[in-house]
Amino acid sequence: MTIGALIFDYDGLIVDSERIEADLIIEAVKEWGAEITYADFGHLFGSVDADHHWEALMARWCGRTLEELEARIHPIVPSLKETQPLLPGVRELIDAAHAAGVRIGLGTGNRLDVLERRLGRHGVFDRFDGIVTRADVANGKPAPDIYLEVARRLDVAPADCLVLEDSVPGCEAGIAAGMRVIACPSVVSTHCEFPVGIERVASLLEVRL
Known part of the structure; x- marks a missing residue:
């Protein structure tokens, strides 16, 4: 395919931020009496509209609520994520895309001010x-809205976009948008069942434009 645009996810793909939150979840649930692993909830990472799933899991694991979990970990998470390095291959792919005249997009559930601050540190x-x-x-991943809007702003047809994702909901969003998708799972999502037929790499260093 002709690649007109390269579109990145952020959390878990550009930086290893999902591991921080996942480890805090495991620690909190353990203190509340249950043992869980990434495999128990990694499939939910990448979707910002999964609160009802989290509520059900928290009730089953330890009889606690999502509100209690958020109150426990959210005061800690932001400061831990502020100084994370770019993951291997991110800067190289950005450089390669610019050299090839490929437009570069970012589609994420994160906030713009956070992205500007954290990505700005890396230039x-x-x-x-x-x-x-x-x-x-209107809708977060796994709906296609975010990626379709990126394509619209870049003025590139969805069929000419290559999406890089670490999560199952993110991959589903890219597929639903009619884009080619490459999965580069994080440590939190590596065990997940990704959509059939998409390419999977262990590192962004393996991706070639």
Whole structure:
């Protein structure tokens, strides 16, 4: 295929941020009397509209609520994520896309101010030609809205877009948008069952434009 746009997810793909939150979830649930692993909830990472699933899991695991979990971990998470390095292959792919004249997009459930601050530290925020967050669309991943809006802003047909994702909901969103998708699972999602037929890599260093 001709690649007109390269579209990144953020959490778990550009930085290893999902591991931080996942480890805190495991620690909290353990203190509340249950043992869980990434395999018990990794499939939910990548979707910001999964609260009802989390509520059911928390009730089953330890009789606690999502509100209690969020109150426990959310004061801790942001500071731990602030200084994370870019994952291997991110900067190389951005450089390669620019050299090839390929537009670069970012589609994420994160907030724009957070992205500007964290990516700005690495000098790459301004290298994205279009950024779409959950606040910009009606539906989050696994709905295609975020990726379709990225393509619209980049003025590239969805069929000419290559999406890089670490999560199952993110891959489903890219597929639903009619885009080619490559999965690069994080440590949290590596055990998950990804959609049949998509390419899977262990590192972004393996991706070639």
